[in-house]
Amino acid sequence: GQQLNQSPQSMFIQEGEDVSMNCTSSSIFNTWLWYKQDPGEGPVLLIALYKAGELTSNGRLTAQFGITRKDSFLNISASIPSDVGIYFCAGPGNYGQNFVFGPGTRLSVLP
């Protein structure tokens, strides 16, 4: 089945720094989603990508759908403390009505 890998697994950055993380899949995806999960809460959708090469922004967040359709990138500019959390990428799963999630990138922002 589809497998997603995310890197890095975790990262510690200073407040104000830019962040970049990526997600790769074992198969081609037609949709990429980026979610953020705060401790003890459910995932919240940040950005959805539907076309290869697409670059989409949401405030300080920018995500790109890779040309090969097997990867995606998420960038956060000028990080702030509330950016702390786990960032998951997701794409359509084997079952047609669900998403498969990556293992996540844990982001810590130091003041």
Add this chain to the structure above:
Amino acid sequence: EPEVTQTPSHQVTQMGQEVILRCVPISNHLYFYWYRQILGQKVEFLVSFYNNEISEKSEIFDDQFSVERPDGSNFTLKIRSTKLEDSAMYFCASSGDRGYFDEQFFGPGTRLTVL
């Protein structure tokens, strides 16, 4: 802003007991989902539900699990005889009429602890 709600927020149960986790999806949504997340691991799909029946389920969703939409608002996940390895966060999600092409809104989750 409409949101998915889940109750209880935390459920503790003895191994072998039945539990029912409850969700109220967003009112005009048509697709409903259950996912689980074992502590420190990724979110895993369990089941999707549309038009009052299961549309897809994963290998995790075995005969111990069942889902129901008993009325127009609630969506429940029942685990018939809980096992220790069922301990996890269970997230309900719902989406609109484009199925998974629509954004799936997640609830805050129910933490299930099986002793």
